[in-house]
Amino acid sequence: MSNKKITNRDEDFAKWYTDVVNAAHLSSYSNVKGCIILEPNGYAIWEKMQQTLDKMFKASGHRNVAMPMLIPENLINKEGELIKGFAPEVAWVTMGGSKQLEERMCIRPTSETLFSDYYSTLVKSYRDLPIKLNQWCSVMRWEKETRPFLRSREFWWQEGHTVHETQAEAEKETRDMLATYKKFFEEYLAIPVICGRKTEKEKFAGAEYSLTVEALMYNGVALQSGTSHYFGQKFSKAYDIKFLNRNNELEYAYQSSWGVSSRMIGALIMVHGDDDGLVIPPRIAPLQVRIVPIGEDEEIVKVASSCKAALDKAGITSDIDLSEKSPGFKFAEAEVLGIPFRIEIGKRDLDNGVITLARRDTKEKYQISLKSNIASEVTKLMEAIQANLYNKAKARRDKMTYVATNLDEFAKIMNKTPGFVHADWCGDPECESKVKEIRGTKSRCILENEKLITGKCVVCGKKAKHHVLWGIQY
Amino acid sequence: MSNKKITNRDEDFAKWYTDVVNAAHLSSYSNVKGCIILEPNGYAIWEKMQQTLDKMFKASGHRNVAMPMLIPENLINKEGELIKGFAPEVAWVTMGGSKQLEERMCIRPTSETLFSDYYSTLVKSYRDLPIKLNQWCSVMRWEKETRPFLRSREFWWQEGHTVHETQAEAEKETRDMLATYKKFFEEYLAIPVICGRKTEKEKFAGAEYSLTVEALMYNGVALQSGTSHYFGQKFSKAYDIKFLNRNNELEYAYQSSWGVSSRMIGALIMVHGDDDGLVIPPRIAPLQVRIVPIGEDEEIVKVASSCKAALDKAGITSDIDLSEKSPGFKFAEAEVLGIPFRIEIGKRDLDNGVITLARRDTKEKYQISLKSNIASEVTKLMEAIQANLYNKAKARRDKMTYVATNLDEFAKIMNKTPGFVHADWCGDPECESKVKEIRGTKSRCILENEKLITGKCVVCGKKAKHHVLWGIQY
Numbered sequence: 001m002s003n004k005k006i007t008n009r010d011e012d013f014a015k016w017y018t019d020v021v022n023a024a025h026l027s028s029y030s031n032v033k034g035c036i037i038l039e040p041n042g043y044a045i046w047e048k049m050q051q052t053l054d055k056m057f058k059a060s061g062h063r064n065v066a067m068p069m070l071i072p073e074n075l076i077n078k079e080g081e082l083i084k085g086f087a088p089e090v091a092w093v094t095m096g097g098s099k100q101l102e103e104r105m106c107i108r109p110t111s112e113t114l115f116s117d118y119y120s121t122l123v124k125s126y127r128d129l130p131i132k133l134n135q136w137c138s139v140m141r142w143e144k145e146t147r148p149f150l151r152s153r154e155f156w157w158q159e160g161h162t163v164h165e166t167q168a169e170a171e172k173e174t175r176d177m178l179a180t181y182k183k184f185f186e187e188y189l190a191i192p193v194i195c196g197r198k199t200e201k202e203k204f205a206g207a208e209y210s211l212t213v214e215a216l217m218y219n220g221v222a223l224q225s226g227t228s229h230y231f232g233q234k235f236s237k238a239y240d241i242k243f244l245n246r247n248n249e250l251e252y253a254y255q256s257s258w259g260v261s262s263r264m265i266g267a268l269i270m271v272h273g274d275d276d277g278l279v280i281p282p283r284i285a286p287l288q289v290r291i292v293p294i295g296e297d298e299e300i301v302k303v304a305s306s307c308k309a310a311l312d313k314a315g316i317t318s319d320i321d322l323s324e325k326s327p328g329f330k331f332a333e334a335e336v337l338g339i340p341f342r343i344e345i346g347k348r349d350l351d352n353g354v355i356t357l358a359r360r361d362t363k364e365k366y367q368i369s370l371k372s373n374i375a376s377e378v379t380k381l382m383e384a385i386q387a388n389l390y391n392k393a394k395a396r397r398d399k400m401t402y403v404a405t406n407l408d409e410f411a412k413i414m415n416k417t418p419g420f421v422h423a424d425w426c427g428d429p430e431c432e433s434k435v436k437e438i439r440g441t442k443s444r445c446i447l448e449n450e451k452l453i454t455g456k457c458v459v460c461g462k463k464a465k466h467h468v469l470w471g472i473q474y
Numbered sequence: 475m476s477n478k479k480i481t482n483r484d485e486d487f488a489k490w491y492t493d494v495v496n497a498a499h500l501s502s503y504s505n506v507k508g509c510i511i512l513e514p515n516g517y518a519i520w521e522k523m524q525q526t527l528d529k530m531f532k533a534s535g536h537r538n539v540a541m542p543m544l545i546p547e548n549l550i551n552k553e554g555e556l557i558k559g560f561a562p563e564v565a566w567v568t569m570g571g572s573k574q575l576e577e578r579m580c581i582r583p584t585s586e587t588l589f590s591d592y593y594s595t596l597v598k599s600y601r602d603l604p605i606k607l608n609q610w611c612s613v614m615r616w617e618k619e620t621r622p623f624l625r626s627r628e629f630w631w632q633e634g635h636t637v638h639e640t641q642a643e644a645e646k647e648t649r650d651m652l653a654t655y656k657k658f659f660e661e662y663l664a665i666p667v668i669c670g671r672k673t674e675k676e677k678f679a680g681a682e683y684s685l686t687v688e689a690l691m692y693n694g695v696a697l698q699s700g701t702s703h704y705f706g707q708k709f710s711k712a713y714d715i716k717f718l719n720r721n722n723e724l725e726y727a728y729q730s731s732w733g734v735s736s737r738m739i740g741a742l743i744m745v746h747g748d749d750d751g752l753v754i755p756p757r758i759a760p761l762q763v764r765i766v767p768i769g770e771d772e773e774i775v776k777v778a779s780s781c782k783a784a785l786d787k788a789g790i791t792s793d794i795d796l797s798e799k800s801p802g803f804k805f806a807e808a809e810v811l812g813i814p815f816r817i818e819i820g821k822r823d824l825d826n827g828v829i830t831l832a833r834r835d836t837k838e839k840y841q842i843s844l845k846s847n848i849a850s851e852v853t854k855l856m857e858a859i860q861a862n863l864y865n866k867a868k869a870r871r872d873k874m875t876y877v878a879t880n881l882d883e884f885a886k887i888m889n890k891t892p893g894f895v896h897a898d899w900c901g902d903p904e905c906e907s908k909v910k911e912i913r914g915t916k917s918r919c920i921l922e923n924e925k926l927i928t929g930k931c932v933v934c935g936k937k938a939k940h941h942v943l944w945g946i947q948y
Contacts, residue, residue, distance in 0.1 A: 031549055032579065035542035040607065043538050068509035068628055069543070069581075069612060070565075075505055091544075092569040093581065097562045097615035106504065107543075107567065107581070117505050137612075138543060142570035154542055289908050318669065342625050 006336075009275050013219040018148070020269055023336045024278045027148045034146045034153035036261065041337065042149075044286035045265055046156060050136060052188055052284065053158065053172075053260070056180055062132045062160060064317060067114040068137035069137070070105040078111045079238040085205025086110070089141045091153075107438050108139040112206065112231075112257055115161035118241035123253055125244045126165045132173070134160040149266035150223075150474045157261035160229055163241060163253045167232065169256035174230040177258040178211045181226040189264065190281040190389040191215050191271050192397055193225060194420070194469055196445025201429055208232040213442045214469065217270035221420040222444050222471030228258035266474070271393050272361075278338030279360055281389050282382040289378060290334045294327045294346035303345050303355070307374055314375035316382075318343075340385050341378060405454050406461075410470075411438045418472050420444070423424045424464035426457035434459045435470060444469040480810075482751050487693040492622075494743055497810045498752045501622045508620045508627035509619055512736065516623075518740055518760035520630060522611060526758065527632065527661055527734070528710045530654055536606045536634060541588040543611070550587045554711040559679025560584070560752065563615045567628075581614040586680065586705075586731055589635035590713035597727055599718045601638045606647070608634040623740035624697075624948045631735035637715060637727045641706065644728035648704040651732040655700040663738065664755040664864040665689050665745050666871055667699060668894070668943055670919025675903050682706040688943065690871045691744035692894035696918050696945030699741055702732035740948070745867050746835075752812030755863050756856040763792035763852060764808045768801045768820035777819050777829070781848055786848035790856075792817075809834060814859050815852060834853045835859050835866075879928050880935075884944075885912045886918040892946045894918070898938035900931035908933045909944060918943040 006023055007015040009116060015039060021027055026042035037429070054064070070093060077083050090106035108114065115133065122128060138156045146152045164170040178195055185193045193213040203210040207229040215225045236252040245251045272279040284287050293300045304320045311318040327344075334342050344356040344365075354367040355374075359381060368377050380393050393463055400419030404410035413421055418439065425431060425443070435441050435458070450467040457464045480497055481489040495501055500516035512520060525770030528538070532701045544567060551557050551837040564580035582588065589607065596602060612630045634651060638644040653671055659667045667687040675683040681703035689699045709715070710726040719725045724818050756762050765781055767774045778794045785792045795804050801818075807903045818830040818839075828841040829848075833855060842851050878884035887895055892913065899905060901916070908930070924941040931938045 028592070028595070030542050032544050032546060032588075033543040035544060037542065037592055038540035040537035040539055043540055046540075063514035064521065065514055066512035066517055066520075066612070066630060068504050068506040068511065069614070070506050070509060070628070072506060088571045090571065091567045093565045094568045095566040095578075097564065104569075114504065114506075118502075118511060121502070138540070140543070154544070156540060355776060399831065 006275060006277060009218065009273070014204055016275075017269060020273050020277055021148045024338065026265065026269075026278075029148075033310055034143060036146075036148050036152045036154075038156065042265060043262050045268070045280065045284065048284050049264060050158070052253055053184055054136075055162065057134050057158075057185065060132075060176065060180070062134045062162075065135050066132050066137070066410075067108070067111050067118070067135055069108055071111075071113055072103050072105045072141055073110055074103065075117060076106060079113065079116075079206050080234055081234075082112060082206035086141070089143065091140050091142055108137075109139055109141045110259075111139075111159055112161065112235055113136070113239070115257075116235040116241060116255070118264075119163045119236075119253070120239050120241045123163060123241050123243045129165040129243065129253065130162055130169060130173070131152065132157055132160070132162040140215045147474075149263055149269070150355055154264050157259050158258060159259045161255070161257045163236070163255050165243070165245065165253070167254050170232075170256050171230055173257040174211060174228050174258070177256070177411065178226075178228040181213045181228070181258075181260060185213060185225060186390065188272075188281065188283045189268055190283075190393060191225075191267055192388055192390065192394040194445065194447070196469060197448045198227075198445055199429075199432060199443045199468075202443060204229045206231065206234055208234065212445050213268050214471070215271065216400060216420055216471070217267070218273075218396070219270070219472070220400050220472070222420065222473045223267050223270070224444070224473060225264060226258070226260040229256060231255040231257065272389055273338070276332070277336035279389065280338040280340060282340040282386050285338070286317065287319060287337075287338050287339055288316050288382065289341040289343060290339045291318055291320045291343045291345065292327060292330045292334065293320065293322070294344060297347055299350060300347065302351060303370070307343055307345070307355070309373045311378065314379065316375060316378055331358075340382060357381060359385055361388055403453060405456075407434070407438075407459055410435065410441075410458060414438045414441055414472065421470040422447075422450075422453060423458035423468060423470060424452050424454055424456060425466050425468045426460055426462045426463040428457070428460065431459035439472055441460070441470050441472055444471045444473070480749060480751060483692065485745070485836065490747075490749075491744060494574070494747050495622045498812065500743075500752075503622075504825075506528070508617060510541050510620075510622050510626045510628075512630065513939055516739060519742070519754065520736055521560070521756065522758050522760050523738060524632070527658055528610075530658065531608050531632075531634065532627065534650065534654070536608045536636075539609050540611070541585050541592070541605050541609055542573050545582055545585075546577050546579045547586055547607070548577065549591060550580060553590075553680050553709055555708075556586060556680035560615075563617065565614050565616055569764055582611075583613055583615045584733075585609070585613075585633055586635065586709055587713070589731075590622055590709040590715060590729070591645050593637045593727070594713050594715045597637060597715050597717045603639040603717065603727065604643060604647070606634070606636040608632055621948075623737055623743070629736050631733050633731060633733045635729070635731045637710070637729050639719065639727070641728050644730050645704055645707075647731070648685060648702050652687065652700075652702040652731070655687045655702070655732075655734055658734075659687060659689065659699060660864065662757045663742055663745075664756070664757075664860055664867060665699075666864065666868040667740055668919065668921070670921045670943060672919055673903075673906060673917045673942070675906055676917060678703045680705065681709055682708065686919050688894075688945070689745065690869070690874060690894055690945070691948070693744070694874050694946070696894065696947045697737070697741050697744070698947060699736040699738060700732070703730060705729040705731065722731040742800055746863055747812070750806070751810035754812040754814060755864065756814040756860050759812070759814050760791065761793060761811075762856065762898060763815040763817060764813045765792055765794045765817045765819065766801060766804045766808065767794065767796070769816060771821055773824060774819050774821065777824060777844070781817055781819070781829070784849045785852065788853065790849060790852060795823070805832075814856060831855060833859055835862055856880055877927060878932055879930075881908070881912075884909065884915075884932060888912045888915055888946065895944040896921075896927060897932035897942060897944060898926050898928055898930060899942045900934055900936045901939040902931070902934065905931055905933035913946055915944050915946055918945045919945070
């Protein structure tokens, strides 16, 4: 474990990010251009995210499958908008062994086409519906610029794909899964998110509409953190998913898809991390407590073991750092890794009948009696950490959220400290493009339930249609 | 859920296998040639296998990672034997978007090269060792003939890759992981296996030696079910994994790798399945109990719910079949799916204060009092099912295990009912090839701890070196 200096977060945020990724050994670049390695510490976070979400998906009646990783060209070409959107960024397999393939295949950039093709063989009657499937896998998009977790050619994700009897049911699924994502971000990752609908320009290729959860990073840059798409009958028509409905008529089915990815690890870093490294909210931390014995005294190691036993019993994950490093080094290391909690056990403390609990988030230390219920003390403090991280992130986001009523105001905000900007929009893509001239600011989402601010488009001043959230994006 | 007739297992085993895969909805062919879809029922078994093995791997100090799915040609070419072994069966990516790549990349057929490349950046001193990593992923091998779970272009597996300070430690790891596989097969899958070493001809390309666990299917055909390889310094020399040893000298590290795959689902089907469909051992069954209410009487549904609650509490997975099908259809469906246990709740039974438990393996039915502890009754019977399946499989395998002292005997056995054949071998690959002329029989493994039978090679009659297990393979 390295203990290199981490760049100051306010000085150079991009360098700070890279430093944290490296110091916490979350991921490393590989010799495969544009592809990263999810190292054990990074993968452990991803595993915990998977387990948590997977339970939520299963609780709402979804089942997992595995689809092929390759898509033959004629199959992906069937839905015109999707392939137009993805063609510039797919990797093509053209040879198997030493033989040229008769038809080239791409590595899945997303799997609507495969699921739709599969559904066309399954769906005959309304009695077969709904079918709600999900898969955990990696996908490949031939990106040019890459940054660990935020953008890389290969990334890890889940993609849910469902097929329904009615438009209403498919739309409900689309919204329900967005709500699941919101819950996961806020309750587990301690990241506040804003939900809304993507504009036509920003929606998923092939969708009727796309919903999104948007988060704001420490530096005021927005991150599209998860999306849920309503397809209507677009794919069912392209892939011939027809069923006999309750009126005994053939009808095309209604579909949705939704996904979140390893990019969430990037959000975790950029929302909660600080100058000492990663900070992981307790509910998503693969390791919640590190116990650091100070010295090798037999008594100290014994108390460490009994602490661990008590935490195990309460379902709190912990380990004991018995390495030969100095206590100071061990403390720093636990901090770099973002472990929510540290228990320090020293000789003098023991003589006084106490041990020390140290929070990662606030660096506060608490001495508690050896006679107290350690697991319940830790549980209480972990809940406090979880709440504090969320509240801090929300306060910061709110502070970095602005309102603009004209383009000058808009530019002033974004040129000073960027953040989320609320502004009305007429719906014209031209106006959307005009906003992009301000440091690449894009619409994050249409806030469907928010009233208009001024009623006039922030760009052209004409009658506004939508209250929109804007931001610079990763 | 279809309820099509399943072909008689003794009449046409290959057709029976396909029928079971289809009837239980485990996997289906996709429109991607040679690639299968793991359908929800098949994937649920795979998930349960993953969870069980993953716990075992973690308990022995292994951590999970994710490596890129692509390998640049120059990287995979560094170790000569590996690429020679895999070159005819890799898929090549030659284009990214509309651009020809400067260097083509293959989809990983296995990831020794990627792990070794990564290890070369991590390993500096003996203090960094051992490193014991694993990944769950799919790999791609451009096979011509395919059969669900047994052979397909893409398959799902885990690959463990470790790097060590000494030969002894790396060899111990190689054997320990083989023992882990044996334990998993016997205690969870209820499949008896034989462990041994592959011959030079059959070992993994690039390994010093390969160990294997071999199982025998119902029809007497052998299945290589998991392998563990010792690499010595072959990959560390090719990929420059050097470390300062305890004598402060630079030394090449010692490596192992080991894997099991979705092929295990094929073994499960072919060892335990019967003419009514799949039979899943309780310890690996995603769903252990199906509760079938007979009729819609309120009282019946209430009892079903309280049964489920009791099972939930005991950690036994169950569901209640509330569909509108007839009881007979529901029973047949639970059998096709291989659910270890069925609880039938009918009006007449309730009037007598009993419910009926039905075992999938023996079809035996038990009436138990509603006042008894249902969870503990089910637990007891599930243990009996688990033991019975193992014992039945072992008895069958033992009955199909033969000894041959000359080639005539050998041919007679294999031409009648194939199975495992024990026979001595001189070590000459020519003699190994001669055996292959008998219905394609191959060496399964060298039984290192077994004494020679006759001391003479079963083919040439010269002095034998090894006691070898032979069989026809999938």
